[in-house]
Amino acid sequence: MSRLIDLRSDTLTVPDEGMRRAMAAAPVGDDVYSEDPTVNALQERVAAMFGKQAALFVPSGTQGNQICLALHATTGDEVIAESGAHIFHYENAATSVVARAQIHGVASEAGEMPLDLVRSAIRPTAYYYPRTAVIAVENSHNRHGGMVLSTSYLRELHALAAEHGLPIHCDGARIWNALISTGESPLTYGEIFTTMSVCLSKGLGAPVGSLILGTRELIERARRWRKMLGGGMRQVGVLAAAGHYALDHILPIVPLDHRRARDFAERIAASERVSVDPARVQTNVVVFSVSGMDDASFIDACAKRGLRIAPISAGRIRAVFYHQISDDDAATAAEIVLDVLA
Numbered sequence: 433m434s435r436l437i438d439l440r441s442d443t444l445t446v447p448d449e450g451m452r453r454a455m456a457a458a459p460v461g462d463d464v465y466s467e468d469p470t471v472n473a474l475q476e477r478v479a480a481m482f483g484k485q486a487a488l489f490v491p492s493g494t495q496g497n498q499i500c501l502a503l504h505a506t507t508g509d510e511v512i513a514e515s516g517a518h519i520f521h522y523e524n525a526a527t528s529v530v531a532r533a534q535i536h537g538v539a540s541e542a543g544e545m546p547l548d549l550v551r552s553a554i555r556p557t558a559y560y561y562p563r564t565a566v567i568a569v570e571n572s573h574n575r576h577g578g579m580v581l582s583t584s585y586l587r588e589l590h591a592l593a594a595e596h597g598l599p600i601h602c603d604g605a606r607i608w609n610a611l612i613s614t615g616e617s618p619l620t621y622g623e624i625f626t627t628m629s630v631c632l633s634k635g636l637g638a639p640v641g642s643l644i645l646g647t648r649e650l651i652e653r654a655r656r657w658r659k660m661l662g663g664g665m666r667q668v669g670v671l672a673a674a675g676h677y678a679l680d681h682i683l684p685i686v687p688l689d690h691r692r693a694r695d696f697a698e699r700i701a702a703s704e705r706v707s708v709d710p711a712r713v714q715t716n717v718v719v720f721s722v723s724g725m726d727d728a729s730f731i732d733a734c735a736k737r738g739l740r741i742a743p744i745s746a747g748r749i750r751a752v753f754y755h756q757i758s759d760d761d762a763a764t765a766a767e768i769v770l771d772v773l774a
Contacts, residue, residue: 470669578717
């Protein structure tokens, strides 16, 4: 068998030799005392990219999201989020435990919650309603196949939130892909969102970590939350160095991931048994359906031929591209899908 092509997630990247050298050479200190020079520099760098006052390195995107929600919401509050959001589906109901708030899901076609539905989801001030505390968005949107929320939409959402005095949090697990797709400056997103969680360990290829961004006051509060949740690490510069390397060397080649995803989608669309719209492939994620086989049998047949993919919901399968998947890998993956269905 040729080498295994694993498209289950872009979290499957491993550090390349350059990243490993950068990690090994990183100056380090104790980050709980805010004395690690490499992580301090990364926090300052990413905060400046998005025009935010401060940033904080955290072990995971889930912890980053939940800390940010806890900065805005508390017991008995409500978070408005798209009904397919990661914070709703994949974070173990953590919002109900950490912030002690609930999520109010708003359905959408491609991740952009209709503004009239957002407006109607904002609770009246009567004592028997939960207090609407924050609006959360995900960009790009995982369960909608890596679709990107348009800047025009986000500006309208920002205006609606401001009208009601509400902050907006962005789950930016794949914010780099959204930036590449739209060509927007990170500063644009920084102006729209009150807090952000941006991930280093997906398309950027670092082994661990996210950063949360906001005002200095919010980030100081976030530091206390991080400690409470066990996220205070020590010589974390070895991980922050991977983030610096990723921004320098991997972010510039992220557009190749998008091109390969579209190429894969166009190739498998040749089969009448595949349902996929290549025009909806805006970033590095391809979500498709197959007919004539159940998902588990199809995924197992692909695995036996050297392609690993994963279900994302009933009847929908996901393939995710990253910098260690080549043009040849993308073409071979499509051939395997077509061969299984032939």
